[in-house]
Amino acid sequence: MESKEVLSWLGKIGLINNTKEAIFCCENILKNCLYAQKGDNVLIIGDYGCENYNISSILSAAYHKSAQNLKLNPTIIMQSPKLRGEECDQKVVYALADLPKESIVIVNISGKLGNLRYLGNSFRKFNAGQKHKFSSSSNLGMINNLDYHKILNCLDLDYNDLERKSLKLKQLMDEGKKIQLKTIKGTDFQSSIYGKKALVNNALFKNSGEGGNIPAGEVYIAPRAKKKNFGTVIIDGSLATREGTYLLKEPVTLKIENSEVMSITGGKGAELLQRSINWADENSAYKWGNRRIGEIGIGINPKAEIMGVTVIDEKALGTAHIAVGSNAWFGGTIYSKIHLDQVFRDAKVYIDDEYIDIRKL
Numbered sequence: 531m532e533s534k535e536v537l538s539w540l541g542k543i544g545l546i547n548n549t550k551e552a553i554f555c556c557e558n559i560l561k562n563c564l565y566a567q568k569g570d571n572v573l574i575i576g577d578y579g580c581e582n583y584n585i586s587s588i589l590s591a592a593y594h595k596s597a598q599n600l601k602l603n604p605t606i607i608m609q610s611p612k613l614r615g616e617e618c619d620q621k622v623v624y625a626l627a628d629l630p631k632e633s634i635v636i637v638n639i640s641g642k643l644g645n646l647r648y649l650g651n652s653f654r655k656f657n658a659g660q661k662h663k664f665s666s667s668s669n670l671g672m673i674n675n676l677d678y679h680k681i682l683n684c685l686d687l688d689y690n691d692l693e694r695k696s697l698k699l700k701q702l703m704d705e706g707k708k709i710q711l712k713t714i715k716g717t718d719f720q721s722s723i724y725g726k727k728a729l730v731n732n733a734l735f736k737n738s739g740e741g742g743n744i745p746a747g748e749v750y751i752a753p754r755a756k757k758k759n760f761g762t763v764i765i766d767g768s769l770a771t772r773e774g775t776y777l778l779k780e781p782v783t784l785k786i787e788n789s790e791v792m793s794i795t796g797g798k799g800a801e802l803l804q805r806s807i808n809w810a811d812e813n814s815a816y817k818w819g820n821r822r823i824g825e826i827g828i829g830i831n832p833k834a835e836i837m838g839v840t841v842i843d844e845k846a847l848g849t850a851h852i853a854v855g856s857n858a859w860f861g862g863t864i865y866s867k868i869h870l871d872q873v874f875r876d877a878k879v880y881i882d883d884e885y886i887d888i889r890k891l
Contacts, residue, residue, distance in 0.1 A: 533606045536591045539578070545588055548678050552592035553599070555685040559744065560596055562689055563733040564634055564663050571633035572597045572604040573625055577611045579640040585670040585678060586611075589638040602634075611640040611671060614772045615813065615867065618644030626656065632738050635664040640671025641774065654859055657741055664741030665733070669775050672839045684745045684834040684842060689733055692747060695830050695891040696730035699749040703728035706881040708758075709751075709826060711850050713876050715764040715781060719852065721789075721826055722758035726751050729860055731845070747831025747845035752824060752862030759789035759823050763852055767836045767873035768843040769799045770853075772806040777838040784852075784872070791821045791854060803870070807854070810868045819866035824857030826850070827871070828879060828888060836873065843873045847889065850877035 540546045560566040574597075576590030590606055597604035609619035626649060629635070635657060637643055643653055643666070650656050657664045673681060703709065704727050710720040733746030753759050765782040768775050782796035782803065791807075794800045810820040831845040844851045855868035879886045 532608055533591070533594050536587055536606060536608060540587060540591055543584070545584060545675065548588050548675070549591045549595070552589060552682060553596050555682055556589070556592045556596035557599060559665065559685065559733070560593070560600055560602070563744070564665065564735055566597070566600060566602055566634055568601045570602050571630055572602050572636065573629050573633060574604060574606040574636045574638070575609070575622055575643065576606065576638045577609050577640050579611065579671050582675050583640065583671050583673065584675055585673045585681060586638045586640045588678065589667065589670070593636050593638070609644070612642045612644035614642050616642070616644050617647055623647050623649055629660070629662070632661045635662050637664070637666040637668070638670060639668050642668055652859060654741070658739040661738035662741070663735045663738065665735070665744045666741070667744050668841055669839050672775055673837065677837060680835065680837055681745070681842065684831055684845065687746070687831065687833060689746070692830065693732045693734050696732040696749050698891050699828060699830065699886070699888070700728040700730050702881050702886060703749065703751055708882055710880040710883070711826070712878045712880070713764060713874055715766055715874070716762060717764045717874055717877070719761035719763050719786060720759070721753040721823070723751055723753055726754060727861060743841050745831060745834055745842050745845050747834060747847070748827045748829050750825050750827035752857040752860055753789065753826055755863055756789045760787050762786070763872065763874065765799070765872045765874050767849055767875050768838050768840065769803060769872055770840045770870040771802045772809055772868065773802070775838050775840045775843065776802065777836070786823060789823045791823070806868060806870060810855070810866060814867055816865070819864040820855060820868060822855065822864045822866070823852055824855050824862055824864045824866070824869060825853035825871070827853070828877070830888060830891070836875065840871045840873070844871050848877065849873050849875055850879065
């Protein structure tokens with residue numbers, strides 16, 4: 531069994547204790563986020579990462595042991611790390627295809643899961659169609675094993691309190707006509723959200739077909755298309771690219787007009803982001819979506835901190851982010867091969883010109 535191979539390998543490289551420490555958090559997520567019941571089938575997909583960057587395998591093994599403790603029926607599949615645009619390993623496709631409906635799928639990966647080949651282009655749509663509950667943690671390969679405790683910390687939450695805060699912010703955004711983000715570094719971006727509905731990531735996946743990113747803790751929205759989205763965004767947290775996410779030493783500045791990124795400046799980070807957009811252009815029949823602002827998001831996880839991993843950084847309380855690229859899967863009209871979240875610190879949020887203190891929700 532692949533689970534024995536993973537545990538043996540973790541023991542050889544001295545990470546078995548890290549796995550044991552994670553079991554409590556993983557059991558909490560299975561019970562209180564995915565609402566797993568005795569006998570449920572659980573497919574865990576992970577990879578081995580690279581030297582000193584093995585968080586994916588640690589968490590995958592911990593979920594497997596947690597599922598056993600809860601008398602679930604777990605299977606673990608390990609593949610090679612993937613970049614955006616690459617295909618997942620064939621054994622992953624086979625495992626997903628063979629999984630009975632209304633199962634649970636847990637993904638912990640160093641980069642991306644990879645294209646699902648004949649199962650379709652969207653992992654979310656596949657799970658919804660099969661009525662699987664799911665959780666996904668990507669880009670874990672950016673976390674050094676020495677920072678392992680940080681990811682455990684932001685997983686160890688009062689999820690009911692997180693739900694309360696997320697729904698309160700969602701209501702404010704749902705009822706708003708305009709959202710504006712400002713920072714002392716110079717960010718001043720505003721967007722029309724009239725008639726749009728915000729989504730919450732609070733990790734409470736109660737119904738078949740539901741799922742999302744873990745760690746949890748954001749409220750996000752697809753802005754109205756084109757004309758009323760404009761301003762300047764100073765990215766000073768982390769920058770997402772096709773190759774991965776990077777902590778920034780030098781801020782990157784985006785100038786946005788009519789919901790489109792018109793210029794990207796700021797040293798090496800700007801070059802990396804532009805290269806990712808160029809890659810999308812070169813691999814797209816239609817390029818129009820590759821520079822569009824597809825998402826505005828607000829972080830509400832009090833235990834998350836910016837560490838160079840988008841799935842964590844965008845959840846950190848006090849941050850906001852915008853995404854360049856696709857939003858078709860959550861209420862938008864933009865189709866693109868990229869969805870790149872750009873995180874900035876100490877964001878002030880205004881809805882219809884009223885300041886919203888996110889920390890006091």
